[in-house]
Amino acid sequence: MTSTSILLFSYGTLQTPAVQLETFGRKLSGYDDQLLDYKLAMVEIQDQDVVALSGETHHPIAIPDPSERISGKVFKITAEELAHSDQYEVKEYQRVLGQMASGEPAWVYVKAG
Numbered sequence: 001m002t003s004t005s006i007l008l009f010s011y012g013t014l015q016t017p018a019v020q021l022e023t024f025g026r027k028l029s030g031y032d033d034q035l036l037d038y039k040l041a042m043v044e045i046q047d048q049d050v051v052a053l054s055g056e057t058h059h060p061i062a063i064p065d066p067s068e069r070i071s072g073k074v075f076k077i078t079a080e081e082l083a084h085s086d087q088y089e090v091k092e093y094q095r096v097l098g099q100m101a102s103g104e105p106a107w108v109y110v111k112a113g
Contacts, residue, residue, distance in 0.1 A: 006082050007106035009035055009098055011062065011072035013054040014085060022053055023088045024081045030073035034101040035108055039068035043111075047090045061092060062110040074106050082107065 010030075013019045020028050043061040045051050062070055077085070086095060089109050098108035 004079070005076040006079060007104060008075050008077050008082060008085065009033065009072055009100065009106040009108040010075065011035065011040065011070045011108075012060040013056065014075075014088075015073055016054065019054055019088070023084050024077065028075040028077065030075040032071070033074045033104075033106070034069040034071050035062060035106075036069050036099045036101060037064060037066045038062040038070050038098070038110060039065040040070055041111070043092050045090055045092075050088065050090055053088075062098075062108065064110075069101065074100065074102075074104070085109075 008014070014023070017027050020026065040060045041063050042058045044058050045056070051057055092112055093109040094112040095107050095109055097105050100106055
């Protein structure tokens with residue numbers, strides 16, 4: 001791990017060991033946290049490679065809602081690993097810097113647009 005760790009929040013398939021191994025080349029360890037001002041919905045995944053890897057045709061997706069919060073895990077990753085997670089996520093998601101309940105900002109994938 002480099003000296004500059006990046007925080008990545010996951011509420012979905014990036015918590016799955018098989019997805020982590022394929023995306024990052026290792027299993028990640030993280031800590032529980034919550035993303036503020038978002039709620040979960042589901043999105044149908046059209047990319048068959050992502051469906052094959054995750055084993056799921058529908059994935060959770062964060063959509064803005066100022067009265068809600070989403071539970072998940074924060075992982076410390078490298079900039080290179082963040083680029084790999086960008087490649088894994090499909091076009092329905094965009095990466096934003098989210099506010100965590102812990103007070104630490106972390107990158108998170110939310111509904112694009």
